[in-house]
Structure formats: structure tokens, C-alpha cells
Amino acid sequence: MTDLWQIKIIGTKSQLEEIEAGLETYIIAPLSLSLFEDTLPAWRLEIVVDQEPDNGFISGLGAGVAVEIIKLPVKNWVLESLRFLTPVLAGRFYIHGSHDQPKITDDAISICIPAGLAFGTGHHETTKGCLLEFDQILGEGAKFQQILDLGTGAGILAIAAAKAQNAPVLATDIDGEAIDVAKANIVENQVGTQVDLLVADGVNHPALQDTQFDLIFANILAGPLIEMAASLVPLLAKNGQLILAGLLHEQAQAVGTAYADQGLKMVRSRELGDWTILRYQA
Ligand SMILES: C[S@@+](CC[C@H](N)C(=O)[O-])C[C@H]1O[C@@H](n2cnc3c(N)ncnc32)[C@H](O)[C@@H]1O
Numbered sequence: 001m002t003d004l005w006q007i008k009i010i011g012t013k014s015q016l017e018e019i020e021a022g023l024e025t026y027i028i029a030p031l032s033l034s035l036f037e038d039t040l041p042a043w044r045l046e047i048v049v050d051q052e053p054d055n056g057f058i059s060g061l062g063a064g065v066a067v068e069i070i071k072l073p074v075k076n077w078v079l080e081s082l083r084f085l086t087p088v089l090a091g092r093f094y095i096h097g098s099h100d101q102p103k104i105t106d107d108a109i110s111i112c113i114p115a116g117l118a119f120g121t122g123h124h125e126t127t128k129g130c131l132l133e134f135d136q137i138l139g140e141g142a143k144f145q146q147i148l149d150l151g152t153g154a155g156i157l158a159i160a161a162a163k164a165q166n167a168p169v170l171a172t173d174i175d176g177e178a179i180d181v182a183k184a185n186i187v188e189n190q191v192g193t194q195v196d197l198l199v200a201d202g203v204n205h206p207a208l209q210d211t212q213f214d215l216i217f218a219n220i221l222a223g224p225l226i227e228m229a230a231s232l233v234p235l236l237a238k239n240g241q242l243i244l245a246g247l248l249h250e251q252a253q254a255v256g257t258a259y260a261d262q263g264l265k266m267v268r269s270r271e272l273g274d275w276t277i278l279r280y281q282a
Contacts, residue, residue: 004031004072005052009045011065016045017248017274019061021222023047035274048072090128091135093160098188109163112188113154126219126245129270129277130157133243134217136268137279138164148172148213148235150202151220151246155182155195161215162191170207172200202228203235212237218244222251226258233262233282241267242280252276 009016016035023030032048058067087096087103094103094110102110134157149158149171158171171186173179176199186195198207202224214237218225225232225244236242242264247255249271256266256278264280271277 003050003052005049006070006072007045007047007049007053008068008070009047009061009065010042010067011045012041013043015062015065016043017250019065020045021248021251023221088123088128090131092138092164093131093135095131095156109160111156111159111163113156113185114188125273125275126277127153127156129272129275130217130219130243130245131160132272133268133270133277133279134160134164137215137241142215142241143167144215146170146211146213146215146237148208148211148216150216150218150232152182152197153178153219155185155197157217157219158182158195159186159189159191161217162186162194163189165215167194169195170211170213171195171197172205172208174199174201203231208235211235212240214240216240216242218242218246220246222247222255225255229258229262233259233264236264236282238282240282242282244278244280245275247276247278248274249276252278 009019020033020035030047030049034046036044036046053069061067087094087100092107092109094108095113096102096110098112098114102112144165144167147161147165147167147169149161149169152158152171152173155171158169162169171182173182179197179199183197186192186197198205200208213235216232216236218232225246244255244259252269259280260266264282267279267281269276269278
């Protein structure tokens with residue numbers, strides 16, 4: 001059973017959004033992350049992690065926010081929280097836990113995501129936004145030959161791509177534990193022969209240097225997306241589509257500029273909750 005800590009940070013909405021956006025600087029992999037209205041004007045960011053936050057983390061948050069760290073009693077929190085999660089419908093995609101039945105209709109694509117520790121149960125607006133955008137692309141009749149899911153987390157987008165398209169899918173993540181979870185989910189969803197997995201930081205892997213993809217999902221964070229624009233765009237085939245997510249509305253312009261500078265055309269900008277999802281075409 002993993003030890004878990006809950007970090008509660010109280011501050012203004014903009015302070016907390018800034019912390020949330022830069023979280024990977026401090027924490028390797030937040031297991032869950034929720035922003036709530038507290039006693040207004042204060043907001044509360046609640047983060048669950050599996051490494052004890054150190055003094056460097058607390059001082060890195062800066063002045064002006066209140067921080068409380070609670071060690072959670074040892075029990076399987078992921079399974080606990082999943083009991084209360086309801087299935088998610090995003091266009092034709094229906095994400096459900098192993099305790100729910102798949103949706104059996106002609107046009108539904110069910111994806112089973114059992115409890116796991118990597119990001120992605122389909123409840124986060126960035127994942128849901130990517131699925132909605134993918135659903136829209138499929139509705140336009142697009143067919144793909146090679147698909148990349150960069151920063152796959154629990155593997156939802158890779159599984160959705162493999163189930164919707166008869167094409168090979170490469171799913172990558174910087175986090176080896178996420179890749180282990182994604183692997184189990186890919187097997188659970190019976191797309192193991194279609195999806196390859198690898199641990200890679202951005203595009204820094206030989207397997208990513210020689211292939212072009214006509215659909216790329218990259219649901220990461222604004223900072224890394226801007227940094228990798230110049231190395232990611234060359235992986236996109238002519239007329240290929242790129243879906244970017246993990247950016248707050250106020251970060252969308254900077255991300256948009258970085259990808260427009262690489263010669264991509266923006267097709268759509270979709271907003272879901274606090275997040276913007278961008279679609280580009282090469
Ligand atoms: C917001 S989660 C998205 C997960 C999944 N794609 C989804 O939509 O549910 C971002 C994922 O990107 C991974 N990641 C962060 N930085 C990365 C990098 N430089 N290269 C590859 N993966 C990265 C994280 O480990 C995490 O699993």
C-alpha cells in the first residue's frame with residue numbers, strides 16, 4: 001500500500017492556478033489535483049502525492065499562500081475515490097471503471113479504466129476535451145495511419161485512438177510508472193497488439209526520430225508544450241492533426257504562438273472548465 005500525503009494550499013484563484021500550472025517543477029506526479037472555491041475570495045488547491053513534500057516544496061510556493069500537509073491514513077485511496085467516480089461520456093467515448101458495465105450501442109466506444117495511480121480517469125477536463133476534439137475529427141471522416149499519444153498517463157487517449165482507428169498507436173510518457181499503468185489498461189481494453197509504449201521525455205527517443213504521425217495528442221502542460229514545439233512539429237506528417245491540452249485559458253496564446261511559429265494552422269480552440277484545448281493542422 002502506497003503512503004500518500006494531501007497538500008492543501010489556500011490562496012487567490014490566480015495564485016493557485018499559477019502553482020497548479022507549474023506543479024511539475026515541484027512534484028514528480030500529482031496523483032490527484034482539485035481546485036475549489038473556499039471562503040471567497042480565497043480558493044483551495046488540494047493535491048495528493050506519494051512522496052512526502054519537503055521544505056523546498058513549501059518555500060517554492062512563495063509567500064501569500066497558506067499550506068497544510070496531511071499524511072493520509074494508509075488505505076487504498078485510489079480504489080476508495082474511484083468508487084465515487086461515475087462514468088464519463090465524451091462524444092462517442094464512454095470511460096468507465098471495472099465496476100461499471102460498458103455502453104453497448106452501435107456508435108459508442110467503451111474504455112475500461114480500472115483503479116490505477118497514473119493521471120487519467122477521463123474525469124479531468126483536459127482528457128475529456130481531447131476526447132471531444134478527437135470525436136469531432138472522427139465525425140469529419142478523418143482516417144489516420146500512425147498515431148502518437150505523448151504523455152499518455154493512464155493511456156486513455158491511446159486506447160481511444162486504437163479503438164476508433166485501425167492504425168498503430170505509439171504511447172509515451174516521461175514517467176515509467178504511468179507507462180506500467182497504461183500497459184495494464186491497454187491489455188484490459190484488448191488493444192495490446194495495436195499500441196506500443198515507451199518511456200521518453202518529450203520527443204527524446206530514437207523511436208520518435210524516424211516516424212511521422214498524422215495524429216498527435218499531447219496533453220501535458222503549457223511550459224513543456226512550448227519548450228518542445230520545435231522538436232514536436234517535425235514529427236507531424238503533411239496535413240497531420242495535432243491536439244494540444246494541459247493549458248489554462250490564459251496560457252493558450254503563448255502556446256498558440258509557439259506552434260504557429262512552427263508553421264501550423266490552428267483549426268479549433270475549445271474551452272472546457274479552466275482549460276483550453278487547441279487543434280492544429282500541418
Ligand atoms: C495531464 S497528464 C495527461 C495524461 C493523459 N494523456 C490524459 O489525457 O489523460 C500529463 C502526462 O504527461 C506526462 N509528461 C509530463 N511531461 C512529459 C514529458 N516531457 N514527456 C512525456 N510525458 C510527459 C506526465 O507524466 C503525465 O502522465
